[in-house]
Amino acid sequence: MSGPSVVLLRRGADLAAVVSGLQGLGLWTTTVRSRTGVALRILEHSARVEAAKILQVDGVEDVLEVPSPHPRVDAQAGQGVAIGEPNGATVLRLGGGHPPVLMAGPCGVESKEQVREAAALVAQGGARVLRGGAFKPRTSPYAFQGVGQDGLGWLAEAAAAEGLLVVTEVLAEGDAAAVAEVADLVQVGARNMQNYALLRAVAATGAPVLLKRAPAATVEEWLLAGEHLLAAGAGGVVFCERGVRGHDPSTRHLLDLGAVALVGPVLGQPVVVDPSHAAGRRDLVPALSRAALAAGADGLLVEVHPDPASARSDGPQALDPATWRALARTLGGQVLAPEAR
Ligand code: PEP
Ligand code: MN
Numbered sequence: 341m342s343g344p345s346v347v348l349l350r351r352g353a354d355l356a357a358v359v360s361g362l363q364g365l366g367l368w369t370t371t372v373r374s375r376t377g378v379a380l381r382i383l384e385h386s387a388r389v390e391a392a393k394i395l396q397v398d399g400v401e402d403v404l405e406v407p408s409p410h411p412r413v414d415a416q417a418g419q420g421v422a423i424g425e426p427n428g429a430t431v432l433r434l435g436g437g438h439p440p441v442l443m444a445g446p447c448g449v450e451s452k453e454q455v456r457e458a459a460a461l462v463a464q465g466g467a468r469v470l471r472g473g474a475f476k477p478r479t480s481p482y483a484f485q486g487v488g489q490d491g492l493g494w495l496a497e498a499a500a501a502e503g504l505l506v507v508t509e510v511l512a513e514g515d516a517a518a519v520a521e522v523a524d525l526v527q528v529g530a531r532n533m534q535n536y537a538l539l540r541a542v543a544a545t546g547a548p549v550l551l552k553r554a555p556a557a558t559v560e561e562w563l564l565a566g567e568h569l570l571a572a573g574a575g576g577v578v579f580c581e582r583g584v585r586g587h588d589p590s591t592r593h594l595l596d597l598g599a600v601a602l603v604g605p606v607l608g609q610p611v612v613v614d615p616s617h618a619a620g621r622r623d624l625v626p627a628l629s630r631a632a633l634a635a636g637a638d639g640l641l642v643e644v645h646p647d648p649a650s651a652r653s654d655g656p657q658a659l660d661p662a663t664w665r666a667l668a669r670t671l672g673g674q675v676l677a678p679e680a681r
Contacts, residue, residue, distance in 0.1 A: 344404070347380040347400055347404075349401055353401075365397070391405060411567075444469075448487070448653045448654075449508075450487065450651075452498075455472055458646055471507050474486050474509075495522060506524050507550055526549050530553065548575040548578065550612070583618030583619075593617060613632035622660070642659060
């Protein structure tokens, strides 16, 4: 844990009164004793409170602090991440109190036509960012692995035609520059959250990164992966919760909205939710999308396909055009308005 960790008491202070004063600030403690006195250790699940506030509690002498292991991530708290053109003109900001942003598109780029159709569809619904992987990380080596390099060009063209920005995944260090060339936000997938060599290669491009949470990663490990990116030069980190490993196969993963509320509203980091990979089935995506925004997400990353039945990956969870339009209508007032086009 970083931040205040131990509270030292004044000689003769009323222990019970200090404990209850700290509880009033949302700090839960256990008593630790030395031969010369008593101190209070702040427990992990306590609220994050600045030392200056703790020092105001009657009977508190001093506060010991553990330095944060992710100072660069902490420094981007409350700021939001700018997503825009390479010439520096910011097109939009994710987080930092800005309205939530819809990012949508197919799981994978399959053909020029498919991604053009998907771009038109998501733009009509108010999405500002087109998603789609040219390089696909697949659990089976026999499943569709993405169309590769060609897909990056198709994605860029389709997005430009609709005035959308692009988020797309990088799988290999050697592709980082090519992906960053077309992506306004480079996606590092759940499987690669702790692939530090890849994180460094992506960060070296200077692009902002959408960092998915690995299905078994703690929030702290996720923040530290973000620190790797910022320490190596990334132009900002947007955290993306996409479901963690659960025990119940009824849903593909378990959407951790507690982590969203913690990383977003509490820690002030830009955080978006991918309800599609969490659900694994399209009928749950609208409810999870609404829940994600209620938990404080700064955006949604939703899989939408013009014809999910023909999708080469993740068809069951892709929204069909009608379901996408209905969801976009419901969310309308809560997300960044579509650009006048
Ligand atoms: C994806 O976005 O299509 C993807 C592969 O997601 P994840 O890394 O969350 O599994
Ligand atoms: Mn997918």
